[in-house]
Every structure is written in C-alpha cells, then in structure tokens.
Amino acid sequence: MTDYVDGYCERIGPGLWGEPLNSLSNFTFLVAAILVWRLANGGRVGRVLAALIGLVFVASTAFHLLATRWAAVADSVAILGFVLVYAVLFARTFWSRRHAWVAAPVFLALTLVTALLGGGLYLGALIGLAVFAAALAFARDAYWTHFAVAGAVFALSLSLRALDRDVCDYVPAGTHFLWHLLNGLVLYLVSRTIVLKNRP
Template structure:
C-alpha cells in the first residue's frame, strides 16, 4: 500500500530523512519559527505553531510504522497539521 508514496518525487530512502529537500525546508521552517519567537510580541502563536509542527513531524516519522494498524497511515495528518501551523504563523506575522 505504501509503494506509491515511497516512490514519489525525491524520496531516496524510507524514513524521515528519506526526503532531503523536505527535510531542508522543514529545518528552515523551524529556524524561522525560532527567529519569530525571539523577535515578536505574538510569540505564543509561534510557540503553538512550533508545537503543532513538532506533532506533525512526529506523525510523519511514525507513518511507516503504523501502516499495519492504520491503513491510511498518518501522512495526511502531516499535511493537515502543517497547514494549521502555516496558518498560525501567517496570522501572527500579519497581525499588528
């Protein structure tokens, strides 16, 4: 069931670091969140977004291991939670 997902685009190996470009962009997101956290009055929004992102990253890392128990996997949660984190960061960034 996961052959299609594992065979897409730039995946070079199974696991979290199997998608090097995604890993790099995820790291950049974390750096941006830390910088925003340190320099913004709305730091709680950035902290919550960081926590949501950490959860999404954990679910992404567990995806392969839970496929036997959860046929749909957790990859879709990775995308949904990243969207929530992006919304929170964007909202905090444009608020006066």
C-alpha cells in the same frame, strides 16, 4: 520525472485515488488560503501569503493524486517557496526592512545543512519557528507566543509525518494525512500573525 512514487503508507497502487485521505486532507491548505485572503482585506502581504498557501494546496494535491516524481518536486518547491518568502516577510515585519532580503538565503542555507545532516527538508522550518519565538520573546514582543504555538503544532505535525511508514501494520491509512491537517493550521497561524502585525 514521470516515475511512479510509492512513498506513503496509504498508497495502495497507481491511480488517482491511491491515497484518498492524503489527497482530501489537502483541502486544509485551501481553507487556510481562503481564511488568510479574507483576513488580508486587500492587503498585499496577506494576499501574497494566501496565494502561496493556495500553491501548496495545488502542488500537494497533484502529488498525492498522481504520485509521480515531478509532482513530488513541485510539492517540495511550493512548500520551500512559502518558507523562503515567509522568512523575508518576518524579517521585514519584525526586524529590519532594509536587510530583510538576507533572510531567504540564510534560511535556505539552514535548510540545506539540516537536510545534509539527515534532518530532512522540514527540520529547518521547525528551527526557524523556534528562533522566531525566542527572538521575539527576548525583545518582549507579545507576538512570540504566536510562533511558540505554531512551532509546537509543527513539531507534532513533523513527528506524525515521520511515523507514517512505521505504523502501516497497525494503521493502514498511515499518519501523513494528519501532517496535512496540522500543517494547514500552521500556515494559517503564521500567516495570520504577519497580516495582523502589518495592519495600521
């Protein structure tokens, strides 16, 4: 688990500053966490989401600083944790509180299926945002636009993540840091929506 991981265009070798842009761009998650915490104004749902975004910040920063396998696992687990909790909160907020617990295993199954089909761990999240937007649009809930915008930003973010290793010859820094910047925005947008919807 302590094996060295060289998975990004920017990584120039072992050491804490082997990925300066990838490391520093993680502060977008910290900013998002702070903004969601302040927006929550003491609300439990908002604070939970802010704490999970903060965990993403810590895990992702550790991974891009240390570049070890255990840190990579921590990074993926932190993101998956946010996604699964968010799926439950979405179902609880917009659909049925009684059956909201079903959302997590359903979303986990979707993630596993898309990963096995070669879509990686994040395609399921993109599909989920599209489903959320479509379901709310069908129900004529004005919040559908929030998820449509978040889905569009995430689609761009996912594309930039996939391009990282392909552009090394032209862009030495790669594009992974843009994935961080845009994902911080996505996490803020979807969290803000849940916080606003849960306000009295």
